[in-house]
Structures are given as C-alpha cells and as structure tokens.
Amino acid sequence: MAKLQKSIDKRNALVKATIELVNNNGFHATPMSKIAKMANVSPATIYLYFENKQDLVNQTYIDVKAEYTNYAFADFDPNMPIEEGFEMIWKRIADFKLNECEHAMFLAQCDNTPMIDEESRQEGIKHLQPLLDLWERGKKEGVIKPLSDYILYAYAINPLSFLMMTQKRGSFTLDKAHLEEAYQSAWSSIKTCL
Amino acid sequence: MAKLQKSIDKRNALVKATIELVNNNGFHATPMSKIAKMANVSPATIYLYFENKQDLVNQTYIDVKAEYTNYAFADFDPNMPIEEGFEMIWKRIADFKLNECEHAMFLAQCDNTPMIDEESRQEGIKHLQPLLDLWERGKKEGVIKPLSDYILYAYAINPLSFLMMTQKRGSFTLDKAHLEEAYQSAWSSIKTCL
DNA sequence: ATAGCAAAAATGAACGTTCATTCTTTTTTT
C-alpha cells in the first residue's frame, strides 16, 4: 500500500509538472528531462508510468478534463429546475476557470492545438453529458432556445475560456460584479425570451 | 521590379507553408526543413527573409491578424448606426472564420499557446480598435450594455472561434440558418434590453 | 542589343546541440 501510494504520488507529480511546463513553453518545447527534474524523478522513471511523451500528455489531458467536469457538476442534481441548474453549473465552471487557472489554461491549449490524440479528445468530451441533458430538457420545456448544443456551448460556456485567458494575460481582472454580468449575458443568450 | 516581386512571392509562400504546417502539427513539431520544402525553397533561404524560426512565426501571426481585421472592417463606416455597424462587422468576421478557416485556426492556436512573443501579440491586438470604438459609441448612446470590452468580445465575437473549431473538427456544420441564430445570440448578449 | 562582371540571392551539405527513449546498474521493497 505504501508502495502503491508512492507510485500514485509520483504519477501525480509528473502530471502536475507536465501541466506547468506545457503551459509556459508549449508541448514540444517541453523536454521530458525537464518534466522529470520538476517531478524529482529520473527521465527513465517517466517510462515506468507512461508509454511515451504522447501518452503522458494524453493522460494528463484526460485527468484534467475529468477534474474539470467533476468540479462543474459537484453540487448539481439532474432534477433541479432548468435555470437553477444552469446557474449552478455555470458558476462552478466559472470558479474552476478562474481559480484553477493553470488547469483551465492547459485545457485551452489542448483544445486549440493538434497536440492531443483524437481518441483522447473524444474521451474528454463524454464527461460533459449532464449539461447537454439539462439543455435537452430545457428545450423540451421551452425554457432554452431550440439551438444546436454547439451554439449553446459557444455562447453560454465558451466565453469563460476567453475571459480566463485575458485575465491570465493580465489585461484585466474579473471581479464579482463582472462575473454576475457575465452570467447574465450567458443566460440571456440561451434562454427563450418570455 | 521583377526581382522584388519574386522575393515577395517567396516570402508569401513561406508564410503560407508555415500556416498550413503549424495548423496540422503545431509550432514546435514543424521543422524549418519542411516549411522550406513546402515553399519550394532551400532551408537556408528562409534566413534571408526571416531572422529565425521565432521571427517567422511572429511575422506570420501579424500578417494573418492584419488580413483578418482588414477583412472584418472592409465595408464598415464608423458613422453607421450602431446595430447596423455591428451586424456588418460580425458577419464579416463570421465569413472570415468560416471561409478562411485555415487562417482563423492559425490565429486560434497562436492565441491559446505561448508560441507568439508578447510584443507581436500586442501588435496584433491594435487592429481591433474600430470595433472597440463602435462599442464605446454604443455605450454612450445606451444601445450597448455598459460592460467591459473584454466581456463584450467574449460574448459577441469569441463564440465564433469555438464554432469555427468544432466545424473544422467535423462535429457539425454551420449553415446559413445557424449563422443567423448565432448572430441573434451575439447581438442579444450585448444590446441593452429595451 | 549584348558580353562581361560585381553584387545579391539561393542552395545543399555540414555543424553542434538537444531531445525522446533505452540500456545497464544500483537501490528499495517484500
């Protein structure tokens, strides 16, 4: 057990180092040797935990994506009223993107470059299902506009990625009031006008 | 003159090859030798036109960004009514992102990775001023919500990047009707409710 | 017009470095 524990710690340290180095330098400008050094491990040890560099980054992606959606849906209950459920999910996602900034940036980089294998990308998408189900229900109840899920996501959720990125670049800071404004914009872009 | 022309052609070929290869492989997985080959040029020739690889990608970014904003503002006149001006710009941007998909994808990759120097990034942002001016005027006239430019951009423009990317990945296609829906979502997220 | 030439542009091969990965040995665990 101490054995296994130690292994998991080492794996986590490797994943953590990957996120930090890839964020700052990009995937291909991040040598395995640096990842090893940051994780206090020999380069050769990485290959006990991961097949190769591609596998390391794929697994890191899936890990972070799972953490992201777990965080997003933590307090969510599929039986909630639509608007309440959406607000809860939206605000958890906002929390994640603005507080777990490193992780959110890593995902943004993965989602906008060819660095992740298609298979792992698909794997990562699955976790979003509860939100899509909520929208489905919302459309049936006439509370959510009858738009494609992609358009709903583009307007309701994706803007947070952009705001996270500009905040990270230091161009501006998103305070509590901004966040409420942003939520209102998100909701008003997908709710049906009554 | 024939001389200079030839040089410009070669530079353009190099920029074009850079865009295509970086889109498919990412910056650091794109060797200078491949860029040279695609542009029908010797690797050494690249260094007659660009200082080094970083300079090549920086200049490519600025080129594409300028093309993007020129396209966006081509028919725009700063004296137009707010809504008309916004619709015109929005639809031109949509056109660009969906038709000049390769170029839009390249920008997305640059904007979500550390591959571009901060200086070139700043250079690229300047070109967006006419849209910010329009929003400024819109806020004064009470037509546009009094939100930070970043939030306005996040909801009005940035969703198009996401839709472009999902379309490129083949997950779904944005037809004429979708586009009109998307425009309505964009406008309704930034206009003041009357 | 054109032959000849200096400068500019372009080239392919070569250099030195860096990287992902593997191999052999050592350390730790059971």
Add this chain to the structure above:
DNA sequence: AAAAAAAGAATGAACGTTCATTTTTGCTAT
C-alpha cells in the same frame, strides 16, 4: 535473496542554424 522500481549515462535521430559554393540578377561598356 528475489523482484520491482528507480537511476544515470548512453544512443541515435532530428532539429535550427550557418557555411562555402553556385546561380541569378542588374548594370555597364561596347
């Protein structure tokens, strides 16, 4: 003491960049 885990050094390939040469260009004198 056997097995598993970890280490550091070694390997071979690939890369960005430069170098020595060749080719092309634009001009001048005829």
